[in-house]
Amino acid sequence: MSASPRIYLDNAATSWPKPEAVYAAVDRYQRELGAPAGRGAYSEALEVERRLAALRAAIARLIGAQHGRQIVFTSNCTAALNLAIHGLLRPGDRVVTTQVEHNSVLRPLGQLEDDGAIEVERVGCDRSGVVDPDDIARALDKRTRLVVVSHASNVTGAIQPVAEIARLAHEHGALVLVDAAQTTGHLSVDVGSLGADLLASAGHKGLLGPLGTGFLYIARGLEAQIRSLQQGGTGTVSFQDRQPDTLPDKYESGNLNVPGLVGLLAGLEYVTERGIDDVAAHERGLIGRLRAALADVPGLRLFGPTSAEQTVGVLSVALGDFDPQEAAALLDTTHRIQTRAGLHCAPLMHRALGTFDAGGTLRFSVGPFNTVDQIDTAVGAMRELAAATLA
Ligand SMILES: Cc1ncc(COP(=O)(O)O)c(C=O)c1O
Structure with a gap:
């Protein structure tokens, strides 16, 4: 480890x-x-x-x-x-x-x-x-x-x-x-x-x-x-x-x-x-920051509404045809970033997104104790991963 x-x-x-x-x-x-x-x-x-x-x-x-x-x-x-x-x-x-x-x-x-x-x-x-x-x-x-x-x-x-x-x-x-x-x-x-x-x-x-x-x-x-x-x-x-x-x-x-x-x-x-509004604002801020930073990574597809107001703190991404399970394993072994890859027990949703046959997506989901630094580390790791796998 x-x-x-x-x-x-x-x-x-x-x-x-x-x-x-x-x-x-x-x-x-x-x-x-x-x-x-x-x-x-x-x-x-x-x-x-x-x-x-x-x-x-x-x-x-x-x-x-x-x-x-x-x-x-x-x-x-x-x-x-x-x-x-x-x-x-x-x-x-x-x-x-x-x-x-x-x-x-x-x-x-x-x-x-x-x-x-x-x-x-x-x-x-x-x-x-x-x-x-x-x-x-x-x-x-x-x-x-x-x-x-x-x-x-x-x-x-x-x-x-x-x-x-x-x-x-x-x-x-x-x-x-x-x-x-x-x-x-x-x-x-x-x-x-x-x-x-x-x-x-x-x-x-x-x-x-x-x-x-x-x-x-x-x-x-x-x-x-x-x-x-x-x-x-x-x-x-x-x-x-x-x-x-x-x-x-x-x-x-x-x-x-x-x-x-x-x-x-x-x-x-x-x-x-703490207040639900404070938790909601914190999580929206983090997921919005992640989405904005990943949006310009070439080859990376982001799913879900672009407005933070229309989502909870969850973001799914796909790295071209790269296996999401492998991506999650690499994030964990290289940076101890723990995400969830696959179909997330929602097979029909992945059919609707067109991600079913590729084995689903890589999902990031934040909570009240995540920090901006953690999100920035995740962004850096995703940039490295995209450069290595999509080159
Ligand atoms: C939308 C949704 N419904 C139901 C469940 C099932 O929750 P539990 O693990 O508490 O049974 C989950 C779990 O991830 C979920 O995301």
Whole structure:
């Protein structure tokens, strides 16, 4: 391993480093609290319960939900999306989604489609990876039960016109599920202004919590239409041998990932104390600087919207026909610059960009702790790589 300091530019996969308070919260939980949530009356168990209630309330405030009970903890964004999709959809339903989606949307929908249970229409996007609401409007009909759309692409960073898409969906009587994996903690996210009936996200990305954390927001009353995918002990209504039908217990059977969730509370507190607008401006500044500096490197193709206002801190590039995996390996071995190469679990998006057959793109994604110096080092390394591979 080279002696240079690690330059982590893979925050779209999971954020690193975490704020010190996250490490401290997980450590303190493991060493001193060590109790399950919602299952004991001793002081440590009560403290754990208070922390998880504080976390639900903090997430609710962050996304504009009315009550913490509407936040269901899951193990990641994938689990939240699966709960929404498999819990809500019934045989005969029709779903409209887009080509920009991650496999954690495409695969559950694909499985239900292959089972012959539902019909799915996948709407395309432009060369920047942005979906046109008019295409959604054309795909909607009276039978459409659900529209699933990501708030921002994990490949190009493009922010989607979710509010407009949701307005159209609601006009047709469809519900809206938003995949906010790439936006919570990076941008202000408000379920009311987005028009989200369901919103899935990760705790371990922009909210700076540990891996193994995520959540699903469920609009009031919608739980009556969403089956639980897993049943079991909830620590509540234990006299009843049937699953509770109230939020969040209906969907939270078994012990929760408390070490991860107390860490997530500390991560969320960091983000809210620093301010989402400050984080957003920092990340936009870095990704804008990277894009501007790479734009004049001969032979390098940049993807996504050119305006920093239309993206989160994600930039995909292609070095001619050079294998993106090899490029990522070279950046790591020569400069310890850590990126993610390939299809980024978004195969249809790479088909839309024309990068599928070349093995995808090389993706840079920034977080709140990246610096201008790190970006400048990445620019220098990319110039060297382009000169060596495209000569
Ligand atoms: C847009 C999008 N949706 C869903 C996911 C899945 O998130 P998780 O790893 O928390 O399951 C990701 C992960 O990168 C993503 O980028």
